[in-house]
Amino acid sequence: xxxxxxxxxxxxxxxxxxxxxxxxxxxxxxxxxxxxxxxxxxxxxxxxxxxxxxxxxxxxxxxxxxxxxxxxxxxxxxxxxxxxxxxxxxxxxxxxxxxxxxxxxxxxxxxxxxxxxxxxxxxxxxxxxxxxxxxxxxxxxxxxxxxxxxxxxxxxxxxxxxxxxxxxxxxxxxxxxxxxxxxxxxxxxxxxx
Amino acid sequence: xxxxxxxxxxxxxxxxxxxxxxxxxxxxxxxxxxxxxxxxxxxxxxxxxxxxxxxxxxxxxxxxxxxxxxxxxxxxxxxxxxxxxxxxxxxxxxxxxxxxxxxxxxxxxxxxxxxxxxxxxxxxxxxxxxxxxxxxxxxxxxxxxxxxxxxxxxxxxxxxxxxxxxxxxxxxxxxxxxxxxxxxxxxxxxxxxxxxxxxxxxxxxxxxxxxxxxxxxxxxxxxxxxxxxxxxxxxxxxxxxxxxxxxxxxxxxxxxxxxxxxxxxxxxxxxxxxxxxxxxxxxxxxxxxxxxxxxxxxxxxxxxxxxxxxxxxxxxxxxxxxxxxxxxxxxxxxxxxxxxxxxxxxxxxxxxxxxxxxxxxxxxxxxxxxxxxxxxxxxxxxxxxxxxxxxxxxxxxxxxxxxxxxxxxxxxxxxxxxxxxxxxxxxxxxxxxxxxxxxxxxxxxxxxxxxxxxxxxxxxxxxxxxxxxxxxxxxxxxxxxxxxxxxxxxxxxxxxxxxxxxxxxxxxxxxxxxxxxxxxxxxxxxxxxxxxxxxxxxxxxxxxxxxxx
Ligand code: SF4
Ligand code: SF4
Ligand code: SF4
Ligand code: SF4
Ligand code: SF4
Numbered sequence: 001x002x003x004x005x006x007x008x009x010x011x012x013x014x015x016x017x018x019x020x021x022x023x024x025x026x027x028x029x030x031x032x033x034x035x036x037x038x039x040x041x042x043x044x045x046x047x048x049x050x051x052x053x054x055x056x057x058x059x060x061x062x063x064x065x066x067x068x069x070x071x072x073x074x075x076x077x078x079x080x081x082x083x084x085x086x087x088x089x090x091x092x093x094x095x096x097x098x099x100x101x102x103x104x105x106x107x108x109x110x111x112x113x114x115x116x117x118x119x120x121x122x123x124x125x126x127x128x129x130x131x132x133x134x135x136x137x138x139x140x141x142x143x144x145x146x147x148x149x150x151x152x153x154x155x156x157x158x159x160x161x162x163x164x165x166x167x168x169x170x171x172x173x174x175x176x177x178x179x180x181x182x183x184x185x186x187x188x189x190x191x192x193x
Numbered sequence: 194x195x196x197x198x199x200x201x202x203x204x205x206x207x208x209x210x211x212x213x214x215x216x217x218x219x220x221x222x223x224x225x226x227x228x229x230x231x232x233x234x235x236x237x238x239x240x241x242x243x244x245x246x247x248x249x250x251x252x253x254x255x256x257x258x259x260x261x262x263x264x265x266x267x268x269x270x271x272x273x274x275x276x277x278x279x280x281x282x283x284x285x286x287x288x289x290x291x292x293x294x295x296x297x298x299x300x301x302x303x304x305x306x307x308x309x310x311x312x313x314x315x316x317x318x319x320x321x322x323x324x325x326x327x328x329x330x331x332x333x334x335x336x337x338x339x340x341x342x343x344x345x346x347x348x349x350x351x352x353x354x355x356x357x358x359x360x361x362x363x364x365x366x367x368x369x370x371x372x373x374x375x376x377x378x379x380x381x382x383x384x385x386x387x388x389x390x391x392x393x394x395x396x397x398x399x400x401x402x403x404x405x406x407x408x409x410x411x412x413x414x415x416x417x418x419x420x421x422x423x424x425x426x427x428x429x430x431x432x433x434x435x436x437x438x439x440x441x442x443x444x445x446x447x448x449x450x451x452x453x454x455x456x457x458x459x460x461x462x463x464x465x466x467x468x469x470x471x472x473x474x475x476x477x478x479x480x481x482x483x484x485x486x487x488x489x490x491x492x493x494x495x496x497x498x499x500x501x502x503x504x505x506x507x508x509x510x511x512x513x514x515x516x517x518x519x520x521x522x523x524x525x526x527x528x529x530x531x532x533x534x535x536x537x538x539x540x541x542x543x544x545x546x547x548x549x550x551x552x553x554x555x556x557x558x559x560x561x562x563x564x565x566x567x568x569x570x571x572x573x574x575x576x577x578x579x580x581x582x583x584x585x586x587x588x589x590x591x592x593x594x595x596x597x598x599x600x601x602x603x604x605x606x607x608x609x610x611x612x613x614x615x616x617x618x619x620x621x622x623x624x625x626x627x628x629x630x631x632x633x634x635x636x637x638x639x640x641x642x643x644x645x646x647x648x649x650x651x652x653x654x655x656x657x658x659x660x661x662x663x664x665x666x667x668x669x670x671x672x673x674x675x676x677x678x679x680x681x682x683x684x685x686x687x688x689x690x691x692x693x694x695x696x697x698x699x700x701x702x703x704x705x706x707x708x709x710x711x712x713x714x715x716x717x718x719x720x721x722x723x724x725x726x727x728x729x730x731x732x733x734x735x736x737x738x739x740x741x742x
Contacts, residue, residue, distance in 0.1 A: 170645020
């Protein structure tokens with residue numbers, strides 16, 4: 001009979017855990033979609049719509065609902081894609097578009113006619129202006145989504161590369177694009193002096 | 194005999210004698226300039242002061258172009274808490290305020306204040322000497338040390354005043370002065386101890402007074418026997434025999450690292466993620482201690498420092514007292530280096546310093562050495578990376594007890610979370626692992642890359658979170674605007690309906706009245722059609738408005 005003890009023990013354990021889990025799922029039930037929340041938290045929040053959805057949250061919802069594959073967020077790049085694939089338990093898929101350098105929008109103020117159209121397009125409300133006044137962009141908040149370019153009737157908005165700040169500078173991996181860039185900059189300095 | 198033992202240690206990279214594990218022994222022959230007296234560097238034609246020479250927030254220039262400044266005058270004031278001001282290092286006129294290259298691996302420039310010396314070297318005497326510092330209020334002393342622009346001169350340039358507090362919760366028992374100077378080639382601290390022992394010890398006494406510590410230890414490695422003798426003798430002469438003592442440590446790299454030094458001296462390990470003050474210890478460099486003495490007892494802010502100018506391409510290497518802001522090019526010219534072809538210039542020590550590609554950069558508070566090396570010397574060490582053979586040498590020399598080979602692997606594969614699990618942030622970037630790696634893997638570069646990426650990812654996360662909130666707020670605002678519009682429309686519609694209803698009632702009433710009037714008098718029937726017409730028009734209007742809506 002002794003050989004049955006383990007069976008009893010595990011049966012009892014299974015029962016206890018089963019009941020516990022059932023209760024937990026009832027009492028700790030979370031409103032909303034936690035999976036979509038987790039995915040949304042990983043997305044870069046550029047709100048650019050390059051994924052084919054009107055923003056990051058809708059894309060997160062769609063991924064969570066398994067309606068779309070994990071490789072459509074271009075600004076998120078490979079890192080984000082891998083993380084989402086990991087959460088969704090699917091095979092990682094390469095992102096088709098090439099990764100872009102970080103940019104911010106910049107309004108050439110003397111050309112702006114103050115039509116306010118760009119304000120309406122900006123998903124993060126980072127453009128300041130009033131009708132018939134020139135507008136300006138708070139670059140600290142600009143996500144570089146490029147959505148303000150299209151509505152501008154006089155094409156006075158440019159996307160410029162985010163300047164590399166000294167305090168945010170970090171060491172590159174040898175041989176990469178950034179490493180080469182740093183080398184060129186140093187060489188230029190050398191030329192000056 | 195001793196030499197043989199050193200050689201064995203060197204080939205096997207073993208550390209049997211010091212308090213921390215790991216480390217390696219450098220050949221003492223590279224310390225060319227030990228015992229060479231400090232000579233003053235002549236006045237250059239232009240001085241450049243970058244507005245940030247410490248760890249923390251940059252300063253703000255408070256002088257304008259054309260203004261005359263005096264030596265020791267504040268030209269850029271501290272911004273924020275973690276910041277110390279910058280002083281002019283001679284008298285002259287401000288020639289320009291603009292971008293200039295600084296000693297930084299990125300090659301990026303920084304706003305700098307250019308001063309053209311007038312040769313008079315006139316001193317700003319606004320700081321009064323406080324020789325009787327024991328009778329001065331500690332708050333004032335601390336403010337003085339901040340105002341004098343002091344930051345750790347060992348190379349870390351952490352604002353000194355921040356450490357100098359007496360904290361009830363973590364009382365400091367021991368102050369350790371770092372006279373280790375474990376980097377090969379560098380000798381500026383060594384020479385400073387030989388020439389300025391008195392000032393260094395007084396500085397230590399000021400620190401002990403500020404933090405109310407009872408014990409002071411000056412740690413010196415046994416490759417500087419002359420300094421040990423001089424400092425010991427000065428201690429006796431000054432009558433500090435009881436509270437302050439010299440501790441001689443075996444020579445091993447990187448014993449000058451703060452945590453390593455404290456472990457060697459006190460036997461106590463600073464736990465990962467804590468500060469030395471949590472175990473009741475404070476450590477500063479001997480150069481900083483001398484600067485504290487200058488600031489307090491002489492009223493002189495930090496405007497110059499001792500720099501070792503050496504390297505195998507320098508014919509007459511020396512230790513120099515250099516005004517901050519002097520260009521590296523000018524400095525090297527003083528020791529006979531005129532052409533920079535086929536030379537590599539290093540700012541700092543050869544292990545932890547960085548290669549300069551622009552010799553126009555100024556000497557800053559962090560510059561403890563400028564080394565000019567023949568290109569082949571550096572390039573010999575610069576092989577192509579080969580695969581890791583898992584020899585474990587890197588782990589053996591790591592003073593932080595890490596496993597550099599695994600860490601590097603994770604950083605290379607961008608597995609930063611895993612790298613952090615392997616305590617990436619405990620790495621002090623001493624470079625010992627890269628130095629011994631037989632496969633020439635630039636291990637420490639991978640750690641620097643990894644650390645940078647971790648902070649970058651953190652910044653991106655914060656930004657994404659902000660963007661999300663902004664976008665959610667905008668969505669909420671748009672939704673509210675929409676709801677408000679709907680509401681307005683609904684209200685308008687209701688009003689209209691009410692009006693129409695009222696009109697209809699009125700009409701009914703007037704019709705009833707009409708009937709009554711008709712009944713009463715047959716004559717007065719002129720007003721009737723007009724009334725009817727008006728109601729019709731009104732109703733039509735209403736209909737139109739409704740269609741539009
Ligand atoms: S592409 Fe990425 S960043 Fe752009 S909206 Fe879609 S999920 Fe957001
Ligand atoms: S300013 Fe333009 S690019 Fe920047 S977030 Fe707004 S819409 Fe996007
Ligand atoms: S859309 Fe163009 S023109 Fe109109 S306000 Fe914006 S920047 Fe100015
Ligand atoms: S660089 Fe970092 S990992 Fe390498 S030996 Fe030094 S502390 Fe250890
Ligand atoms: S020293 Fe170099 S080869 Fe040896 S284990 Fe470390 S990384 Fe690998």
